[in-house]
Amino acid sequence: MKNPRIFPGIILIGFGIFFFLQQANLPLFAQFMTWPTLLMIVGIAFLCQGYAGTDYEAILPGVILTGFGFHFHVVNRLSIWPDALGVFILIIALGFLLRYQKTGNGLFQGVLFLSLAALLLFYNQVMSWLGLIESKIAAFSNFWPAALILVGTSLLFSRKKRERERQK
Structure with missing residues (x-):
């Protein structure tokens, strides 16, 4: 039962x-x-609403807000904490995966964002391991945003197409 007062x-x-x-002023x-x-x-309030109030859709914004706040607190205090876009995408992926754990929805998005975060966080290492610095494949690195x-x-339009087919 959802408790809207949490x-x-x-x-x-x-x-x-x-x-x-x-x-x-301590x-x-x-x-x-x-x-x-x-x-x-605010993120912790969403997480409490999500878990204690069984409003599982609140888990995603809870993880995102708590994670972003945590990131901004530790990014300049811990030398091992990465200051990269991949951290934000990793937090979003964690939110989708935790929501999936309770609702059964969001696994694809969680894995997709997790893969993207790993690519962004470890891009230089992955490219050096694969030896893709030269050749045509290295040119792909310029076009990955596209x-x-x-x-x-394609995800947006395939979803709309499926919804139209369901309505018929």
């Missing part, structure tokens, strides 16, 4: 704690009094 309850508690700590928490913390509060656009367009 999300606003967590938001109010989280923002209350945030503003209380901001007014208290040096221990000064580094957390930033907008990424607010992203994380390939993403084509795949995305």
Whole structure:
């Protein structure tokens, strides 16, 4: 049973704690009094709504907001944390996979985004392992964004076509 009071309850508690700590001006928490913390509060509220309130569609935005907030907190504090576009896509992939775990929907998108994140995060290593620096295949690296656009367009139009066929 979905409980619609979990999300606003967590938001109010989280923002209350945030503003209380901001007014208290404690040096221990000064580094957390930033907008990424607010992203994380909203994301955690979505996650609580998703898991505790059994509103499983809230898992995806919860993971995205919590993950993005976490990323912005640690990217300049941990030297091992990558500062690349692939991190954001990896967080989105994680959101789809966690939602799939509860709903059974989103596996394809999760795996697709996970593959794209791995490619973006490890692009240089993959290319050096495969020895694709030279040759015609290396020219593909200039056109992979166009390939993403084509795949995305085909997914959009194939879905619309399937929906029209279902309606008939």
